[in-house]
Amino acid sequence: MSEMSRQYPFLDLAKTNAPYMQELKAAACEVIERGRYLHSEQTELLEQEVAQLCQADYCVAVSNGLDALRLILRAYKEMGVLQDGDEVIVPANTYVATVLAVSDNGLTPVLCDVRPDTMNLDSRLLEGLITPRTRAIMPVHLYGTPCCDALLLDVARQHGLLIVEDNAQAIGALSDVPGLQGTHATGCLGHAAGISFYPTKNLGALGDGGAVVTSDEKLAQTVRAIANYGADRRYHNIYRGLNCRLDEIQAAMLRVKLRHLEHENAQRAAVAQAYQASISNPRVTTPVIFDTMRQTWHQYVVRVARRDDFRKFLLDNGVGTDVHYATPPHRQPCYAQLAHGELPVTEALAQEVVSLPIAHPITPDDARAIAEIINRF
Numbered sequence: 001m002s003e004m005s006r007q008y009p010f011l012d013l014a015k016t017n018a019p020y021m022q023e024l025k026a027a028a029c030e031v032i033e034r035g036r037y038l039h040s041e042q043t044e045l046l047e048q049e050v051a052q053l054c055q056a057d058y059c060v061a062v063s064n065g066l067d068a069l070r071l072i073l074r075a076y077k078e079m080g081v082l083q084d085g086d087e088v089i090v091p092a093n094t095y096v097a098t099v100l101a102v103s104d105n106g107l108t109p110v111l112c113d114v115r116p117d118t119m120n121l122d123s124r125l126l127e128g129l130i131t132p133r134t135r136a137i138m139p140v141h142l143y144g145t146p147c148c149d150a151l152l153l154d155v156a157r158q159h160g161l162l163i164v165e166d167n168a169q170a171i172g173a174l175s176d177v178p179g180l181q182g183t184h185a186t187g188c189l190g191h192a193a194g195i196s197f198y199p200t201k202n203l204g205a206l207g208d209g210g211a212v213v214t215s216d217e218k219l220a221q222t223v224r225a226i227a228n229y230g231a232d233r234r235y236h237n238i239y240r241g242l243n244c245r246l247d248e249i250q251a252a253m254l255r256v257k258l259r260h261l262e263h264e265n266a267q268r269a270a271v272a273q274a275y276q277a278s279i280s281n282p283r284v285t286t287p288v289i290f291d292t293m294r295q296t297w298h299q300y301v302v303r304v305a306r307r308d309d310f311r312k313f314l315l316d317n318g319v320g321t322d323v324h325y326a327t328p329p330h331r332q333p334c335y336a337q338l339a340h341g342e343l344p345v346t347e348a349l350a351q352e353v354v355s356l357p358i359a360h361p362i363t364p365d366d367a368r369a370i371a372e373i374i375n376r377f
């Protein structure tokens with residue numbers, strides 16, 4: 001890597017978190033001094049704040065985003081709503097964790113191709129995937145673009161399907177779904193949602209973290225019990241549970257960062273606008289900015305046919321990039337046996353997607369400078 005290539009790193013988490021350093025240190029000290037490191041005040045307050053942000057009645061803070069999704073499905077099994085072998089429709093273009101949560105619970109992932117414009121689940125394909133075993137749809141608000149439309153809600157309603165949102169990348173997003181009234185936060189569009197606080201996420205912990213949000217009281221209680229060794233009260237285990245707790249110190253870090261999330265998301269949106277207005281290279285397809293929704297721009301993902309050359313050109317000119325994701329779940333060795341139909345859009349995206357720098361400290365001016373480099377490719 002040349003000196004120049006350090007100009008716009010794809011992501012520098014120390015710099016992303018630097019503006020909050022004093023607040024983070026003070027919050028960490030408070031937890032250390034208080035001496036209660038699990039299931040205490042910070043976790044409870046975080047749960048209230050995240051529930052409110054997601055317009056949900058309940059939030060259960062957990063160990064990470066994968067566990068959040070696993071716990072929702074496991075809880076539905078304990079409640080008798082889902083059974084072994086039931087089918088869950090998931091988008092083929094997603095991080096592998098979405099699919100892992102399904103298969104880990106003895107359920108069958110059914111892959112649905114995505115739309116070229118949103119890169120999210122294509123609800124026009126849902127009817128063709130439904131069988132007598134279909135019980136749930138798991139839309140993923142990938143890259144921070146809400147994935148829920150009137151058709152998805154209709155199909156779910158007609159077939160009595162659960163909607164479990166993978167909201168790992170979209171905390172703070174708003175979706176204006178015709179058929180639902182008003183503007184709704186991602187996380188409250190279906191029956192339950194899983195959130196990730198992985199450090200790179202818009203609301204990132206300084207380690208692992210996640211949350212389940214739902215307005216179903218029974219589901220929230222069941223998730224909470226399973227995540228705590230299956231206990232509904234101390235030393236009383238009604239499920240063969242797990243240990244999926246969030247640390248009190250991470251809850252405190254997240255509460256600091258939650259205060260700045262709206263500003264951070266607005267900054268990302270300004271960077272996305274700057275990219276969109278300035279990238280004019282016809283070989284580069286920019287993502288759609290929807291004026292009917294609030295996207296969180298967890299990633300700003302362009303499409304380009306000669307990806308390796310493009311990334312090398314950018315790196316040689318000081319711009320770091322990443323790829324989300326080069327290998328979709330059905331191409332991973334662990335899912336070699338997973339049956340699926342044709343997935344042409346997902347397959348094409350896997351060859352072409354490139355994520356540009358978007359997190360703080362990247363500014364709209366930086367985006368314009370990066371766009372100038374892109375236009376020279």
Ligand SMILES: Cc1ncc(COP(=O)(O)O)c(C=O)c1O
Nearest residue numbers: 064065066095097098168196198
């Ligand atoms: C779409 C999606 N689902 C689930 C996860 C899992 O979250 P975590 O890494 O916190 O387990 C992630 C993040 O990594 C993700 O991007």
